[in-house]
Amino acid sequence: MITIFGIPLQAFLGQLLLGLVNGSFYAILSLGLAVIFGLLNVINFAHGALYMFGAFLAWMGLSYFGLSYWAMLALAPVIVGLFGILIEKFLLKHLYKLDHLYGLLLTFGITLLMEGLFRSFYGVSGQPYSTPEALRGATNLGFMVLPNYRAWVVVASLVVCFATWFVIERTRLGALLRAGTENPRLVEAFGVNVPLMITLTYAFGVALAGFAGVLAAPILQISPLMGSNLIVVVFAVVVIGGMGSILGAIVTGLGLGLIEGLTKVFWPEASSTVVFIIMAIVLLIRPAGLFGKEK
């Protein structure tokens, strides 16, 4: 058997893949956070709860309405996005003129509210969700056995991340968005409906979280707390990467997932803290973050 540093190759690659899967979630979530922060100046704490909402929607769709994984993969982000519109229109909108910290506190409250509601209906134990038919099993690549679903998660996240990058950096819509991030008043003076743009941006950002939630449903336990455990790590990812760049968010997310996977192989006890330790180191060396600009 081939080994790397005394660890069987299969186990090593398996952990790396698992790290990459986690990294994909970090990437999608931090991307959404960065897009929202760019235009709204709000750190959306509820991102984790909305990710959990997406996963629960997948589960609900299947168990109440018999909707397949694929139907929910398309539907859940839309529902989460619509829910996001409600949050923005009725709650967040009133806070834009205040200190940005209030946005964080409000979305924190929304998180507690959502988690509490889901907990009172579904308890804390996880709900099982089976992998869709087409993606079950594994492919033997010769040097490793690749579980199909995990490979799909990584590919699907990468596609979504790069599509987002393309829209924001390469299309006219994205140009407006970037202009709005720089100077909303000026963009509004040019006749762009900035409030609508803000609402849709928030909806899009949280829809990404919902999408990640559906992707996570078959591999992680669907539980009310799944989101907040993730969001704290994503915060660290955002601090490490800095929120200045879309590609930066993607690269940082994936990279940290990989590092976490590697740590699981070599020093399992540290795997839950390694991201935070990296954050501390980055803060010492480059406080603005790897891709961030000092304001």
Added chain:
Amino acid sequence: MNRQALGYILFVAFLAAIPVLGIYPIFAMKIMCYALFACAFNLLLGFTGLLSFGHAAFLGGAAYASGHAIKAWGFSPELGILYGVAIAGVMGIVMGALAIRRSGIYFAMITMALSQMVYFFFLQAKFTGGEDGLQGVPRGTLFGLIDLKNDVNLYYVVMAIFILGYLIIWRTVHSPFGQVLKAIRENEPRAISLGYDVERFKLLAFVLSALLAGLAGSAKMLIFVSATLSDATWQMSGLVILMTLIGGMGTLVGPVIGAFIVVLLENKVGDFGAAIAKYTGVEWFQRLGESVTIVIGFIFVICVLAFRRGLVGEANAWLEKRKSLSTRA
């Protein structure tokens, strides 16, 4: 001014009378611990303008440290508390030094991430007992004289700790140091241009806040003779923000009132839910007691949207308005 002093004297007299009045001392002590915790937090948020989302690390850290020192090393309670507070201070120096490298929202995210790291440490470390927490810590005798196994004795000790902590905060806020902190809160660039070493002031405020939060944590450990993981979670960090917000950030008494309301809420929400269920006939409200988070989250949203000055802040604003009306008339 005299009226204020009178208010404080009456309040202390009331605190001292609580065991005689037949109020359950453990409940009153819990409120005082949370009140001190919230006041310490408010020193940072209300008077320096720094939102720490990781203050549970100090509460939990000090509780674990003093619990371990007393249980495993046989420390006396006073030394145990001192040790816990010192550990919280060291944690404050490390976390503070890292967090003040960024400001605003990043500061909040960094403190939260670091406290989550502390949480994972406590979850995995051998001495903390993992999920079960550190149980059955002996209360011992304070200074070899006062037997703390007696709840009433412990009550007066905790009361003394609370008043001491409150006085330290009062003194800090009214000192030249406190004025500099307020200047940083109001306008940081101006404070820098006036020649203040803003980073050092922020760090000092952070460490002071961590020390006092640690004092609250050690006291809480003595009351419940245990240190649990829940003291170090981010939910606890959120709870202390809520206490400060409800009471009124940037006011001295606000966090005390906020802590009282939140603890009362946690204990009584079940009865309240049962009452609603009885009146409305909606069975679901029966379960409100199990999911206090819903209520906490709801109040959080309401406070941020409509009630940002908090109870004391609103009361002060109302008094000001009345005063200005009466002077005009």
